[in-house]
Amino acid sequence: MKTCEIPIPADLKEKYISSGITELYPPQADCISRGMLQGKNLLVAIPTASGKTLIAEMAMHTHIAQKGKCLYIVPLKALASEKFDEFTNKGVRVGIATGDFDRRDDLLGKNDIIVATSEKVDSLLRNSARWIQDITLLVVDEVHLVDSENRGPTLEMVIAKMCYRNPGMQVIGLSATIGNPKTLAGWLEAELVTSTWRPVDLRQGVFCNDRIHFREGERRVKAVSKNYDDINLCLDTIAEGGQCLVFVSSRRNAEAFAKRAAGAIKSGEPELKSYAERISGGAETEMAKTLALCVGQGAAFHHAGLSRAERAVVEEGFRKGYIKCISSTPTLAAGLNLPARRVIIRDYLRFSAGEGMQPIPVSEYHQMAGRAGRPRLDPYGEAVLIAKDERQVEELFECYIEAPAEEVHSKIAEPSALYTHVLSIIASGFAGTRGELASFMNRSFYVHEHRQGRLMQRAVDAALKFLIDAEMVLELGEHLGSTEFGSLVSRLYIDPRSAAMIIRALREQENYADLGLLQTICSTPDMPKLYARNADQPAIDRMIEAHETELWSPYPSDEEEIEEYYRALKTAMLLSDWTDELTDAKICERYSVGPGDIYGMVESVNWLLHASAELSRMFVPAFHPAIRDYEICMKNGIRRELLPLVKLRGIGRVRARRLFNNSLTTPDAVRAAGIEAVTKILGRGIAEQIFTQLQNAKGVPDPTSQDNMAGQSTFSQFR
Structure with a gap:
């Protein structure tokens, strides 16, 4: 099929032709002949490099020309950035959403294409982003990841929720490796497009x-x-x-x-x-x-x-x-x-x-x-x-x-997956009774595969019992509803079991301790943990002895829990070292990790610290200011004494420490020292930026504001 013959918007067609795309690949032409541009659902299972992105792009631009809006779901943040770059500069507005999980991001709705991870879309649904109802096309890249134990349940629920909320929406699933594509296509109510064709042999x-x-x-x-x-x-x-x-x-x-x-x-x-x-x-x-x-x-x-x-x-x-x-x-x-x-x-x-x-x-x-x-x-x-x-x-x-790829199967019936998703279904208004909850779960890939939901129903009942016992869900007669606590947990996008552990720990303490909170957070299901080797045990034992009064969880009496206890403590030690301003090199050497691992753990704990601060505001308000400050310490990798200085934009852990070590411990002290003194410490350009802020009539920006934190690195290479 010649590019000039495709019924897509003229400006997109011209861009393809000018870039050398004068003819479609066979799988791309097959998608068009199967009704893609007329709104038919498709599952496209074709080899890598066979042009799946262009298939999605043609469909998206067709929707946009008809005043529609498109959501493109990817599994990884890095992939979201890559797709954002690919879709940009083609005559439409493109947005990307991979960040904070308790924001509605209503400004994203001004875009024609929104690229997001499945977790972010799930969060947007929980936080009732208004523009979600305007989506006319859902593209799911790497749709075979419904089979993933970690990310599969969220992806499955996102697809089910989107199809429930927007019943007229077109769905296009993209994949290269599916052993049972007909089963998945059946669940998506989609035409199946398969091919072994590749542009390069x-x-x-x-x-x-x-x-x-x-x-x-x-x-x-x-x-x-x-x-x-x-x-x-x-x-x-x-x-x-x-x-x-x-x-x-x-x-x-x-x-x-x-x-x-x-x-x-x-x-x-x-x-x-x-x-x-x-x-x-x-x-x-x-x-x-x-x-x-x-x-x-x-x-x-x-x-x-x-x-x-x-x-x-x-x-x-x-x-x-x-x-x-x-x-x-x-x-x-x-x-x-x-x-x-x-x-x-x-x-x-x-x-x-x-x-x-x-x-x-x-x-x-x-x-x-x-x-x-x-x-x-x-x-x-x-x-x-x-x-x-x-x-x-x-x-x-x-x-x-010569072997076919494995079949993909739903992982939603796993009990650990259902705690958070059952809560979100109730808190987001998708179900208000047990019958409606069962009806919604019948939309899952799991029930489509198995044609009956007994195992699913048992797992849902177990999750529901936990949520009711934890006072996150109320059952009054036939009615199910989330409590204020349950709604907050759902919006915060954390596992209800994590929330219950954090609340219990906060309520049991007379005095707040950063290390105790870190230990609790690192024990939750949401927190990735380091492996504790035998060689790590002496250092962990020394830490326990030195900080016994600060730890909130006692040494376990059950031998089966000891390994998890040590893993959580080792992870907490790394994060404590980060806020104690140890260098990346020292942390990497001490814990046998890389800078990317530090970033991943700090990113995870930051979110759980934010959630802990919000939960403490509701249940233990006396601890809220300390937790909120510690969240800023973790974001910047600083001790609490540097908190006043990182209020200044452009000042991170390294520059703040230089100022502090030169007795400039607050913005007022920096102002009093004068620009020449600060220039000697940080250089002329940074000094001028700081004094421009200090001369601002509104004063120093609030360190807790999103604008002030945006763009500040968690890592020491940011000054």
């Missing part, structure tokens, strides 16, 4: 004894290294002008491979120096220094332990072709669009707690393999598994290359 094979074995034949690879097959495969691709992605099982393996690859590649690209300097310039940790050295030679590693800035440099260098090889954990395959000539799946076994080394899912292999081949850049793409011996070659073909 994908060759899948198994490497063994210096040869890649394909079903169509073999290809010899020059053995440059005697010991490392993965290096030989990388160098072979680079010699042909291609790039490589190497997927391994752990961060440590990713870093080790990148170091070996850097030594083998030794690229002379002059541009690499600037990329390396961008990383080394802010490098506080050994990990960052190692990454900079690797990047300078044309190799890199990529995983969640890196800071956002470091990941951004690696991604840019790879997209522009200067970085020749990235080694990564599988998170890269599920998130960003970084295709390469050859994808090497080196590790297809992964450690699972309690189970040892387990094979990765077939769907994960397909996600990784799908990154092979850059459209319009590569003549083909190759996905290569590495066998240990000849006997394993055929096994890998059968278990991965």
Whole structure:
């Protein structure tokens, strides 16, 4: 189908043609012939790089031309940013929502396209964002993630709620890996569009004894290294002008491979120096220094332990072709669009707690393999598994290359998933009786799959009992309603079990303690926790002894609870060190984490501190000011003595500490010292910014305001 023939808005059509898109890919044309532009629901299950984003874009612009509004759901914040960039500058207004979970974000409604994570959309529904009712098209990217134990229940409920609230809305689900697409399409009441077509031919094979074995034949690879097959495969691709992605099982393996690859590649690209300097310039940790050295030679590693800035440099260098090889954990395959000539799946076994080394899912292999081949850049793409011996070659073909992806199944019937979703359904007005609650849950993918809901009903009843006992839901006769407490918990977007734990802990204390609150928060289901190794136990025990009066949870008498107790304490220790102004490097060394891990934990605890402050306002108001101040301390990574200084915009943990150490401990003291004194401490530009604020008749901004906190980094590289 020629682009000029597509019945889409003329300005979008012109942009496609001017950018070289003169003809649609076969799956894209199939979507149009199936009624996509006439409002038909679609489930599009086609290979990676087959043009799913353009399918969604054509549908969205068609709705916008008809005065509609579009919601595009993604699983990851990084993916939201990527899609926002793709949709921007095409003649429509685009907004992005990934942040605070207790805001209605009504200004988002002024946009034609809103890109958001499923968790953010769930929060917007709970907080009654007015523009939600105006959505005429819902696009769900990576819709197969309804199968995810962590994110699946929320995605499933968001789809069900959106379809319930906007019954005439068109739904388009996008995926590359679904083993039972007809079942999912049935739930979505959607036309199924499937295809194996790819814009770049994908060759899948198994490497063994210096040869890649394909079903169509073999290809010899020059053995440059005697010991490392993965290096030989990388160098072979680079010699042909291609790039490589190497997927391994752990961060440590990713870093080790990148170091070996850097030594083998030794690229002379002059541009690499600037990329390396961008990383080394802010490098506080050994990990960052190692990454900079690797990047300078044309190799890199990529995983969640890196800071956002470091990941951004690696991604840019790879997209522009200067970085020749990235080694990564599988998170890269599920998130960003970084295709390469050859994808090497080196590790297809992964450690699972309690189970040892387990094979990765077939769907994960397909996600990784799908990154092979850059459209319009590569003549083909190759996905290569590495066998240990000849006997394993055929096994890998059968278990991965020729195996279908696993089927996706609902995870909503898991009891732990239902506490929060049952509360939100009641608090948001989707159900006001047990019958209406059962009727709503009948809309779930779970009931569609199983055709009966006995297990679901038992799990719902158990969740409802907990919510009634916790005084979050009231049952009066046939009527179900949320209490003020329950409504607050739903709007705050935390697990009701977390809220109950926090309230119980606050009520039991005579005196407030930051560490006690941290320990409580780190014990909740909402908080990701560090693993506590045997080597960590002495340090944790010393902390318990030194701060016994500040801790709110006693040492457990049940042996089965001891591990979780230590994990929560270790996590609380890291966060306490962050607010004690330890450097990233020191924290990373002490807890064996990366800057990205610190960021993730601080982001999670910030939200739970905010929730704790709101809950304390309702139940223990005497603690509210201390918790609110500690939330600001956590956001900035500062001790309480710096609170007055971080009220100033542009002043973070490093600059505030410099001022404080020079006896400038408050904004008034800064004003009294004069601009020349501050210039000597912070530099002319920052000093001028500060004194512009101080001269403002309104005075110093409120540190608790969203505007003041926006844009301030949680990390020490912000001054």
